[in-house]
Amino acid sequence: MSVRVLVAKVGLDGHDRGIKVVARLLRDAGMEVVYTGLFQTPETVASAAVQEDVDVVGLSMLSGAHLTLAPLVVEALRERGSDVPVVVGGIVPSNDLDELRAAGVAAVFGPGASAEEMVATINELVAARAG
Amino acid sequence: MSGIPLEAVYGPPDGAFPGQFPYTRGLHASMYRSRLWTMRMFAGFGTAIDTNRRFKEIIAAGGTGLSTAFDMPTLLGLDSDDPMARGEVGRCGVAIDSLADMRDLFAGIDLATITTSMTINSPAAVMLALFVAHAEEAGVSRARLGGTLQNDILKEYQAQKEFVFPPRASMRLVRDTIAFTAAEMPKWNSISVSGYHIREAGATAVEELAFTLANGFAYLELAREAGLGVDEVAPRLSFFFNAHIDFFEEIAKYRAARQLWATWTRDHYGAIDPRSHQLRFHTQTAGVSLTAQQPELNIARTALEALAGVLGGTQSLHTNSMDEALALPSEKAARIALRTQQVIAYESGVVHVADPLGGSYFVEELTNEMARQAEVIFDEILAMGAGSMLEGCIRGIEENWFQGRIADSAYQLERSFNDGTRIVVGVNDFLEGNDDKDLEILRITNADETRQRERLASVRRGRDEAAVSAALETLASDATDPEVNLMPALINAARAQATLGEMMGTMEKVFGRHVEVPTL
Numbered sequence: 001m002s003v004r005v006l007v008a009k010v011g012l013d014g015h016d017r018g019i020k021v022v023a024r025l026l027r028d029a030g031m032e033v034v035y036t037g038l039f040q041t042p043e044t045v046a047s048a049a050v051q052e053d054v055d056v057v058g059l060s061m062l063s064g065a066h067l068t069l070a071p072l073v074v075e076a077l078r079e080r081g082s083d084v085p086v087v088v089g090g091i092v093p094s095n096d097l098d099e100l101r102a103a104g105v106a107a108v109f110g111p112g113a114s115a116e117e118m119v120a121t122i123n124e125l126v127a128a129r130a131g
Numbered sequence: 132m133s134g135i136p137l138e139a140v141y142g143p144p145d146g147a148f149p150g151q152f153p154y155t156r157g158l159h160a161s162m163y164r165s166r167l168w169t170m171r172m173f174a175g176f177g178t179a180i181d182t183n184r185r186f187k188e189i190i191a192a193g194g195t196g197l198s199t200a201f202d203m204p205t206l207l208g209l210d211s212d213d214p215m216a217r218g219e220v221g222r223c224g225v226a227i228d229s230l231a232d233m234r235d236l237f238a239g240i241d242l243a244t245i246t247t248s249m250t251i252n253s254p255a256a257v258m259l260a261l262f263v264a265h266a267e268e269a270g271v272s273r274a275r276l277g278g279t280l281q282n283d284i285l286k287e288y289q290a291q292k293e294f295v296f297p298p299r300a301s302m303r304l305v306r307d308t309i310a311f312t313a314a315e316m317p318k319w320n321s322i323s324v325s326g327y328h329i330r331e332a333g334a335t336a337v338e339e340l341a342f343t344l345a346n347g348f349a350y351l352e353l354a355r356e357a358g359l360g361v362d363e364v365a366p367r368l369s370f371f372f373n374a375h376i377d378f379f380e381e382i383a384k385y386r387a388a389r390q391l392w393a394t395w396t397r398d399h400y401g402a403i404d405p406r407s408h409q410l411r412f413h414t415q416t417a418g419v420s421l422t423a424q425q426p427e428l429n430i431a432r433t434a435l436e437a438l439a440g441v442l443g444g445t446q447s448l449h450t451n452s453m454d455e456a457l458a459l460p461s462e463k464a465a466r467i468a469l470r471t472q473q474v475i476a477y478e479s480g481v482v483h484v485a486d487p488l489g490g491s492y493f494v495e496e497l498t499n500e501m502a503r504q505a506e507v508i509f510d511e512i513l514a515m516g517a518g519s520m521l522e523g524c525i526r527g528i529e530e531n532w533f534q535g536r537i538a539d540s541a542y543q544l545e546r547s548f549n550d551g552t553r554i555v556v557g558v559n560d561f562l563e564g565n566d567d568k569d570l571e572i573l574r575i576t577n578a579d580e581t582r583q584r585e586r587l588a589s590v591r592r593g594r595d596e597a598a599v600s601a602a603l604e605t606l607a608s609d610a611t612d613p614e615v616n617l618m619p620a621l622i623n624a625a626r627a628q629a630t631l632g633e634m635m636g637t638m639e640k641v642f643g644r645h646v647e648v649p650t651l
Contacts, residue, residue, distance in 0.1 A: 012203040017331070020538045025545065037646070063203055065321075066221065068218025069217075103284040112557075114549060
C-alpha cells in the first residue's frame with residue numbers, strides 16, 4: 001500500500017510554491033498526497049489528518065511562525081489520539097531545530113532539500129511507526 | 132578609467148534611442164548619467180514604534196522615500212488579537228491595527244516631503260484611508276501626499292495568495308482607490324503592478340512579463356469602466372519586476388516590457404500622453420534564487436541580478452540580503468545588500484552610458500522574442516475574456532488557469548534541479564564548504580506580539596464605541612451599493628478609530644470571502 005501524506009499550510013502564510021512542488025515530487029515517488037489548501041488552523045489540519053488516515057503530515061512554513069504553529073499541530077494531533085509523524089519544510093533557521101524536535105516534530109527539510117532526501121526520510125518515519 | 136571620452140548613448144543615426152517611443156532602450160535620453168536609480172530598501176518589523184525608529188534612521192542617512200513592509204495579519208486584514216494572527220504579529224513586517232498605530236508609524240516624519248510606499252493589497256483601501264486620516268490630522272492635506280500603494284490584487288489570486296474577498300469585489304475596491312486618488316491625490320501612484328510575486332511563485336520570465344502587463348491592461352479597463360480616461364490613469368501606474376539569475380533574459384524582459392506597454396497603451400487603449408506610454412518600474416532581486424547552503428554566495432547572485440536590473444533600465448532597486456533563505460535579514464546583511472548597489476552605481480562605470488547593450492544582436496533578438504511570446508499569452512487571456520483583458524484575468528483566476536501555469540513552471544524548474552540538468556552552486560553541485568559555520572541571523576521574539584495586543588486593547592478601551600458602530604454601519608450600507616466609492620466611508624471609520632479588522636470584517640459580510648480550490 002502506498003504511503004499517504006497530508007501536506008498543509010497553517011496560519012496566514014500564502015507561499016504555496018514549495019508545497020505544490022513537493023506534493024508533485026512525492027506523487028512522482030508513488031505516494032498518495034492530499035493538500036489542505038491555504039489558511040488552515042492546527043485543529044483543521046489535525047482533523048483532516050485523522051479523517052484521511054494519513055501516514056505523515058507535512059507542514060510548509062515560510063513566514064517565521066513555525067515555532068508557534070508546528071508544535072500546535074503536533075499537540076492537536078496527539079489530542080485526537082493520533083501518533084502520525086509531523087515534518088516541516090521551508091525557511092527554518094538551524095537554531096530552531098532543537099526546539100522543533102523537542103516539540104515532537106519528526107524531521108525538518110530546509111531550502112534545497114532534495115526529493116530523494118524527503119522521500120527517504122518519510123519512508124523511514126512510516127516504517128518506524130509501523131514498527 | 133583610462134580616460135576615453137564616452138557619449139551618453141550609442142547607436143546608429145537612424146536607430147531608436149532611449150527616451151523615444153516605444154522606449155525599448157529606456158525611458159530617458161541620458162538615463163543614470165543624469166539621475167541614478169532610487170535605492171529603495173524595504174523595511175518593517177515589530178510595532179509601529181519600532182518601524183518608526185528604523186524610518187528615522189533611513190531619513191537621517193539621506194533617504195527620501197520610505198517603503199513599508201506589513202506583517203501577515205495586517206496584509207490579510209486581521210487585527211493583532213485575532214486568533215488566526217498568533218505567531219505572526221510583527222514578524223514579517225509592522226503590525227497596523229488602527230489610526231493609533233499609523234500615528235506612531237509616522238510620528239515626527241513630514242509626509243508633505245517624504246514619499247511613502249505601502250506594500251499591501253487586500254486591505255489597500257483601508258490602509259490608504261488610515262494614512263489619509265493620519266496625514267490630515269497631522270496637518271498635511273491629501274492632495275500633498277506622495278507615494279505608492281501596491282494595491283495589485285490580481286497577482287494575489289494568481290501568485291502571492293494574500294486574498295480576502297472574491298476577485299470581483301476586490302476589483303471594486305481597486306476601482307474606488309483609482310478613482311479617489313485620481314480625483315483627490317494628484318501625487319499618488321494608485322497601483323504598483325507586480326510581476327515579482329508571480330515570478331517568485333514559479334512563473335518563467337515570459338510568464339512574469341505577460342501576466343504582469345495583462346494585469347496592467349486589466350486595471351486600465353477597470354478604470355475605463357469607472358469613467359476614467361487612460362491618460363488619467365496610466366501615468367499613475369508603476370510596475371515591479373523580479374531580477375532573477377538568468378542575466379540576459381532578465382535584461383531582455385525589461386526592454387520587452389517597456390516596448391509592449393508603450394505600443395499597447397497607444398494602439399489598444401488610445402493613450403496620447405507620453406507618460407502613459409512610459410513603463411516605470413521597481414526591481415527586486417530574486418529571493419527564490421538564494422540558497423541556505425554557503426549563503427555568502429548569495430552576495431554574488433544578488434550582484435548579478437541587480438546588475439541586470441540596472442542594465443535593463445530600472446527606476447528603483449531593492450537588493451536582497453545573503454541570509455534571506457534562512458531568516459529576515461540581519462542589519463549587517465542588509466547593509467551589504469545596499470552596498471552592492473553602491474558598488475554597481477559608483478565603481479563599475481555601467482551608469483555612464485544609457486542602454487549599453489542596445490544593438491547587441493543577441494539582446495535585441497531576445498527582447499523581440501520575449502515580446503512575441505508575451506503577445507501569445509495576451510491572446511490566450513483575451514480569449515478567456517472574450518476580447519476583454521479585465522474579464523480574461525478574472526476568469527483565468529476563477530478557473531485556476533494562472534495558478535496552474537505557475538505551478539507547472541515551478542515544478543519543471545525543480546525537476547531540472549533534481550535531475551541535475553540545472554546547476555545551483557552549493558545545492559546540487561560544488562558542495563565543499565556546505566558545513567561551514569552558520570551566519571548570525573536576526574531573531575524575532577513573541578514579545579512584539581504581546582506589546583501590540585496590549586496596544587490594541589488600550590485603543591479599544593479609549594474610543595467612542597457609538598461613533599465606531601455608526602461609521603461601520605455607513606461602510607456596510609455603502610458596500611452594498613456597487614456604484615458608491617467606499618473611500619469616504621473608510622476614511623470616516625479610520626477617524627473614528629475603527630480597526631483594520633473591523634473595517635475588513637464589515638466589508639466581508641457584504642462581499643463574502645474567497646476560498647481557493649486547492650489544486651496540485
